[in-house]
Amino acid sequence: MDTVLSSRSREVVVSIDRPFVIIGERINPTGRKVLAAEMKEGRMDRVRADAIAQVAAGAHMLDINAGIPMADEPALLVAAIRAVCEVTDAPVCIDSSIVEALEAGLSAYEGKALVNSVTAEEERMERILPLVKKHGAAVIGMANDETGISMVPEERLALARRIIQRAADHGIPQHDVIIDPIAMTVAADPLAGQITLATMKLIRDELGNNMTCGASNVSFGLPDRPTVNAAFLPVAMYAGLTCAITNPLIPEVRRGVLASDLLLGHDEYAMKWIRAHRAEQAEMSAKAGPAQ
């Protein structure tokens, strides 16, 4: 099942038969005071720089979030989307919990965006899915509802099914719903990783939809998070994860994805792996300065 996203000039295909798609997570003011302050004043230079850096580091798409308290989020989200589109042709993932911001972002975007996100909550589905349909976008469906997040994989599967069904009722094809099976921290619950992986396997086998997740959630509260994240991604990819909102600027994450593509048969003769390695070496040499 292929999900095709696009900017004005570029297409990205998310599919179990293709290399993993990295959705850069950096353009998000949550926990980034300087970025938040600049965005709030309408200054988008850092947004542009983050877009360029993430694409250079291997992001295929860019998540854009403008969730700043007491700010005009719809206007800021539109400004951020426009800034990103000035400097890169990576398709975007429009990220907001405010429906009006999603609507403004979708109206401003020229291309087929990914909407982040809808849950199986009745009110959210009824407000967001019509927007997704109207703008011909795709949407991330999170496998939780009004009652919270179930720790039973079959229940998360049922919620994924409900979102897909409701999307179909609104005229959105199944391939335009990317399911988030929900990754939670293993520090709080030793079974959290297994539950997420079991959910992924169920969704892969029963529904076949593409899947994304906030992969770095698994390591929340732990030391050496990059290593935990880098171990989670290969397993999740094997279980059916086809894209993730994550940070390609972290070398462990970028390399973990490339190594997994290689191991899962999506990098013939290791061409991408070898090229990425050479690029890293060249960058290190450049930083070290000319040889004596």
Add this chain to the structure above:
Amino acid sequence: MDTVLSSRSREVVVSIDRPFVIIGERINPTGRKVLAAEMKEGRMDRVRADAIAQVAAGAHMLDINAGIPMADEPALLVAAIRAVCEVTDAPVCIDSSIVEALEAGLSAYEGKALVNSVTAEEERMERILPLVKKHGAAVIGMANDETGISMVPEERLALARRIIQRAADHGIPQHDVIIDPIAMTVAADPLAGQITLATMKLIRDELGNNMTCGASNVSFGLPDRPTVNAAFLPVAMYAGLTCAITNPLIPEVRRGVLASDLLLGHDEYAMKWIRAHRAEQAEMSAKAGPAQ
């Protein structure tokens, strides 16, 4: 299914329900000229040091190989086993392609060893399995035969089944056969990783035996091998690999196994992960010298 190995004073249990078992691979003269020269002269200081270092780095068992051309391999293997047992209580994996060396090693070893290895070749099975039975050992069964290594997972499964059946004919219980589904390099064949993982899944589902493999084979011929190996281990563990002959002295490998144990629910409240992280930090501080 539990495989229990033991030294004189310590037991190690290999099981899908327990933390992953690392079998240290360093005591092997192949490609190690200095070690080979010393072993050939009967000097086992480096063998002892390698045993101590690997156990300190997290090895639960130690593979011992004394395959040196033109040397008395049975005698050297016995000497190496004795040297290892002087300095650690980690159970051993007796590694030789020469049946007489396996026999000498098994006779000298006090405990329940793992024999590395038997294949599905008729002659090998008929010579090695009686030895395994006689000494009450366990054995690694490699899923290849006289015709070579099949690239069809179902054929590897059939060979695993044949070894298990033949072992049973010799009175060796199923739980004392650890299957090696065979890992090959993805640089030569882009499907090699998937074939190995599919074989693991089949063996896990159809037979339930413990599995080991030479995990670093997957990265042969590639740059940045530790990262590829570190990505392979989590996926393989998820697919059913319960132990591996590998090098715990490589931080990526050691951390990859610990992170995977954590993600797969074998490290409650991340106790092991946090302890290992603190130990690494303490070691780094010690190396850096006293703070100014």
